[in-house]
Each structure stands twice: as structure tokens, then as C-alpha cells.
Amino acid sequence: MQFLFWQNMLSIHQSALISALADDHKVLLVAEHTMDADRIGTGWSVPDMGKALVIISPSEEEADKILDDYRDAVHVFSGINAYPLIYRQFKRACKQGCFILNYLETYKYLGFSGRLRCLKYTLLRLRYGRYIKGILATGNTAVQAYQAAGYHKDRIFDWGYFTEIPVTECHNFSGKNKEVSSLPDIVYVGRLDHRKRILSLVQTLKKMTGFFNKLYVIGSGPLKNELNALINSENFRSNGELSIEYCGTMENKQVQSFIANCDILVLPSVYDGWGAVVNEALIQGTPVVCSEDCGASTLLKDKWRGETFSWKKKTTCTMFSKSNCFMGKCVMSCASVSIHGHSIIFPEKKPPHILLKL
Structure with a gap:
């Protein structure tokens, strides 16, 4: 079977899926560009797509020939009309009667703008x-969003983004930092912007003195200076030491090691199409406290993996403090053993069955 992926850039969130498929099938990946500067600036690196053939920035004529040559392949488009090259080839694929799947993130469909x-x-x-055979919806929130737009439930598949098992060795999960403090160390990894609600997270944790040891913030973005000012102005200190530390950006291997050494990862986004850092934390055996508005919240159905919360409720701070993760009820040894079989949909590099059966 042949698969043709159309992307705006080489996606680290799809690399595990693509490389797994390429082990047993012919896979071609066409991308508008390799990776944008903003992603590289936050520590992303160009992903390894395994045995897949990768073509970057083809001309319109080259892209047309690729589609014609692979007319009988399964075409997987990232989005529908969000990117010029992808939208152009999507419309051509519709006209040619190709087998089409669309990889779609959630959108907020409530309220006037929704x-x-x-x-x-x-x-x-x-x-x-009528041309789309299936929607690969990133999480349960995306499933609900496209049902709201009238897509039949039989055409919508509860999907996600998938990450490779990190090269770095996992640490002793049952003993994370307990020689230093009995309170959990928390880590946030992501862009520093309003959508990620990093300032709200810091302000919330300020009210939770005594529930955590330290929050480490990894990333960069437009709110970097405001974040540092907030930390300093609010005087986040415990026993004379800052209880919140901004670490800047790091290479991905360093980030993975940081996640493995912390007790909880927090992703407080008011909206997130997925949130691959949740996958990465679960693989490391680190439980997650995540906003219900993140696509990856679908991975937290089992309590020992972590918990979700809602920014819509006024009791957010109380929900944080009463979380099983903060109360120390997540069984770390259980997580370190069990998560490896569940946080990736193909634990032995076997491609998801649905792509082969559609």
C-alpha cells in the first residue's frame, strides 16, 4: 500500500506515525518547507522520517506530477484550506477521485466566534x-468539533499526534526528587503566549504555596519578559529560594531529561490542537495536569496518567490543589511500566490498523 502525506512543514508530531508506516509500505511526504524559524527557536529539530521519501518545497508543476503519479495512494492532508500547497493539491485530489484522509486539529465551536x-x-x-473518506481528529475535543460541523461520526476517527520513545534513558520514577523535597516538582514546556495561559498558571500556583516544591518553565515567546517580571514582582520564594524558575529554551534531549526528573508536567492552554509534550511526559512516566481544551487531554482517561481541569470554572485553583497528582496519589512505579504500552498507539512500530483498513 502507498501513502502520500501533504504537510506545511516536516511535523515532529507525525514522524513516528510516518516512519512506522514506511517500515512496511511505500510512503512519500511532501512539505511546503522544512521547518519555520519560530519552531527552531523553541528547540525543535528536523525529525527523522525513517524510510519515507521526503520532498521539500516542490513547484506547482512538480506537486501536480507527484499527485498524478501517486493517484492510487492514500492521501493524508494536514488541514484542508490552511496552507496554499496543501489546499491546491487537496482540490486536485478531490477532482481525481483519490482516497483522501484529513488530519485535523480541534477548533473552538462554542460562543459567537465559535x-x-x-x-x-x-x-x-x-x-x-463527499470526497473525504475519513477525518483523523486530534483528540476527543476535535471529534466533537467536527461532529458539530455535520461530519458523520463514522467518518471521524479519534486520532492524535504520536512521538518517538526518547533516546535518553528514563530515570527511577518512584524516587523523583524525594531526597530533596516531599513536595512535587512541576515543569511547563511550551511557547510563552496568551494561548498557553502561562501567566495564569504562575498566578494560580502563587496561591498554592505548600502544594509544590518548584515550577520550572521551559520555552520562549512574546510573554518572556512579562513572565520574568511577574515572577520577580510577586517574589515567588520558599525558604529564601525562588519557587518558580524560568529556564529558557533547551534542546529536545535536555527537555526530555528535565521532564523525566520532574514529578508533574502541566499544560494549561486555553486551546491546543494537541500538545505533544503530554505524550513525551507520559512516555517518561511523568503524570500530567492538563487543560480539558487540549487535544492530548484524551490521553488522561486513566487517573494514574494524570488529570484534566477547566479554566471555565472559578474553582480552578481548588481543582489544582486537590488533584491526585499534587496529593501524591499517582502511582509512579505503575506509570513507568504501563504508560509505554498506551501513550503511543503503535508500541512496537506497527502502524495504526485504521489507516490500513479504510
């Missing part, structure tokens, strides 16, 4: 829905 977004996807469904 209804407008829902209308947009409803119009796309009316125009192209």
Missing part, C-alpha cells in the same frame, strides 16, 4: 465532504 468557525467547517464539508 459558531463562525463551525460555519466555516460546515461550508467546507458541504463543498468537499
Whole structure:
């Protein structure tokens, strides 16, 4: 079987899936560009796509020939009309009757602006829905969003983004930092912007003195200076030491080691199409406290993996403090053994069955 992936850039969130498929099938990946400077600036590196053939920045004529040559392949498009090259080839694939899957992230469909977004996807469904064989929706929130736009539930698959098992060795999960403090060390990894709610996270944790030892913030973004000012102005100190530390950006291997050494990863986004850092934490055996508005929250159905919370509720701070993760009830030794079989959908590099059966 042949697979043709159309992406705006080489996605580290799809590399594990693509390389797994390429072990047993012919896989071609076409991307508009390798990776944007913003991603590289936050510590991303170009992913290894395994045995897949990768083509970067083809001309329109080259892209047309690729589609014609692979007309009988399974075409997997990242989005529908978000990127020029992908949208152009998506429309051509529809006209040629190709087998089409769309890899789609969630969108907020509630409220006035949400209804407008829902209308947009409803119009796309009316125009192209009959050509789409399946929607690979990133998490349960995305499943609900595309059902709201009228896509039939049988065409929507509860999907996600998948990450490789890190090269770095996992640490002794049952003894993380306990020689230093009985309170949990927390880590946040991501962009410092309003969508990620990093400032709200810091302000919330300020009210939770006595529930955690230290918060480490890894990443960069437009709120970097404001974050540092907030930390300093609020005087986040415990026994004379800062209880919140900004660590800047790091290479991915360093980030993985940091996650493995901390007790909890927090992802407080008000919206996140997925949140691959959740995968990375679970692989390391580190439980996660995650906003329900992140696609990856679907991975936290088992309590020993972590918990979700909602920014919509006024009791967010109370929910944080009463979380099983903060109360020390997540069984770390259990997580370190069990998560490896569940946080990746193909634990032995076997591609997801649904791609082969559609």
C-alpha cells in the first residue's frame, strides 16, 4: 500500500506515525518547507522520517506530477484550506477521485466566534465532504468539533499526534526528587503566549504555596519578559529560594531529561490542537495536569496518567490543589511500566490498523 502525506512543514508530531508506516509500505511526504524559524527557536529539530521519501518545497508543476503519479495512494492532508500547497493539491485530489484522509486539529465551536468557525467547517464539508473518506481528529475535543460541523461520526476517527520513545534513558520514577523535597516538582514546556495561559498558571500556583516544591518553565515567546517580571514582582520564594524558575529554551534531549526528573508536567492552554509534550511526559512516566481544551487531554482517561481541569470554572485553583497528582496519589512505579504500552498507539512500530483498513 502507498501513502502520500501533504504537510506545511516536516511535523515532529507525525514522524513516528510516518516512519512506522514506511517500515512496511511505500510512503512519500511532501512539505511546503522544512521547518519555520519560530519552531527552531523553541528547540525543535528536523525529525527523522525513517524510510519515507521526503520532498521539500516542490513547484506547482512538480506537486501536480507527484499527485498524478501517486493517484492510487492514500492521501493524508494536514488541514484542508490552511496552507496554499496543501489546499491546491487537496482540490486536485478531490477532482481525481483519490482516497483522501484529513488530519485535523480541534477548533473552538462554542460562543459567537465559535459558531463562525463551525460555519466555516460546515461550508467546507458541504463543498468537499463527499470526497473525504475519513477525518483523523486530534483528540476527543476535535471529534466533537467536527461532529458539530455535520461530519458523520463514522467518518471521524479519534486520532492524535504520536512521538518517538526518547533516546535518553528514563530515570527511577518512584524516587523523583524525594531526597530533596516531599513536595512535587512541576515543569511547563511550551511557547510563552496568551494561548498557553502561562501567566495564569504562575498566578494560580502563587496561591498554592505548600502544594509544590518548584515550577520550572521551559520555552520562549512574546510573554518572556512579562513572565520574568511577574515572577520577580510577586517574589515567588520558599525558604529564601525562588519557587518558580524560568529556564529558557533547551534542546529536545535536555527537555526530555528535565521532564523525566520532574514529578508533574502541566499544560494549561486555553486551546491546543494537541500538545505533544503530554505524550513525551507520559512516555517518561511523568503524570500530567492538563487543560480539558487540549487535544492530548484524551490521553488522561486513566487517573494514574494524570488529570484534566477547566479554566471555565472559578474553582480552578481548588481543582489544582486537590488533584491526585499534587496529593501524591499517582502511582509512579505503575506509570513507568504501563504508560509505554498506551501513550503511543503503535508500541512496537506497527502502524495504526485504521489507516490500513479504510
